[in-house]
Amino acid sequence: MKLKTWFTVAATAVTVFAVQAQEMSTDDIADRIKPIGQVHVAGATADTGAAAGGARSxxxxxxxxxxxxxxxxxxxxxxxxxxxxxxxxxxxxxxxxxxxxxxxxxxxxxxxxxxxxxxxxxxxxxxxxxxxxx
Ligand code: HEC
CATH class of the missing domain: 1.10.760.10 (Cytochrome c-like domain)
Known part of the structure; x- marks a missing residue:
């Protein structure tokens, strides 16, 4: 294998790995953030009600x-x-x-x-x- 070819293959492999890693971590992050986001929203709603001293009509x-x-x-x-x-x-x-x-x-x-x-x-x-x- 010529050096240039090797570099091309290596660069392609790195790119593919990088893209895969990115996709995986994006999915992971989405999965992990979801429940945290939900809990946070629920907490924020309760906080708002309490802070406003019975804001609900x-x-x-x-x-x-x-x-x-x-x-x-x-x-x-x-x-x-x-x-x-x-x-x-x-x-x-x-x-x-x-x-x-x-x-x-x-x-x-x-x-x-x-x-x-x-x-x-x-x-x-x-x-x-x-x-x-x-
Ligand atoms: C599971 C059904 C149910 C739910 C939910 C409910 N109630 Fe009632 N409520 C009743 C019943 C049945 C009575 C009649 C009780 C009796 O006098 O025997 C009643 C009676 C009352 C009375 C009259 C009490 C009295 O001394 O005569 C008030 C005031 C009242 N409810 C307010 C509320 C409010 C405010 C909510 C919501 C935050 C609510 N209820 C939710 C079933 C319910």
Whole structure:
């Protein structure tokens, strides 16, 4: 093999290896970054809520945590903007009473409506959203 030919072969081989190595590491990096990125995004969302002191609106909380039961009245849940469902509760317990029951749970109503990361004020905002039309 002539020296020039050897160099060409060697250079080609190095290029091929380099490209392969690059592709492999790009895939590796993509695989490794993905879960980290997801965790980071989840953490950032939680941080934002906490830092802003309950930035999520009552509608946001209702639509993510409460709608499953309170839209159709599952298990007797008082329905969105249904005065007949809400007024007797408000008359009997007052707003603070139903708010406390939403935080602590009552009968089939789970504590915080299963929204574990909802602050007391976010639960309050969700209730206000549910009754603002009654
Ligand atoms: C798993 C179904 C379910 C989910 C999810 C749920 N609720 Fe309820 N909720 C109920 C039921 C059932 C009742 C009626 C309980 C009773 O009085 O027997 C109720 C009652 C309430 C009451 C009235 C409490 C009282 O003292 O009369 C409030 C306020 C309330 N829910 C708020 C919320 C909020 C806010 C959310 C979302 C963060 C939520 N709920 C999510 C089922 C649910």
């Amino acid at each position: 009552g509608a946001d909380i209702y639509n993510s945590a409460c709608v499953a039961c309170h839209s159709a009245g599952v298990l007797g849940a008082p329905k969105l903007n249904a005065a007949a469902d809400w007024q007797p509760r408000l008359d009997e317990k007052g707003f603070d009473g139903v708010w406390q029951n939403a935080i602590n749970g009552i009968n089939a109503m789970p504590p915080r409506g299963t929204c574990g990361d909802c602050s007391d004020d976010e639960i309050k905002a969700a209730i206000e959203y549910m009754i603002e039309g009654i």
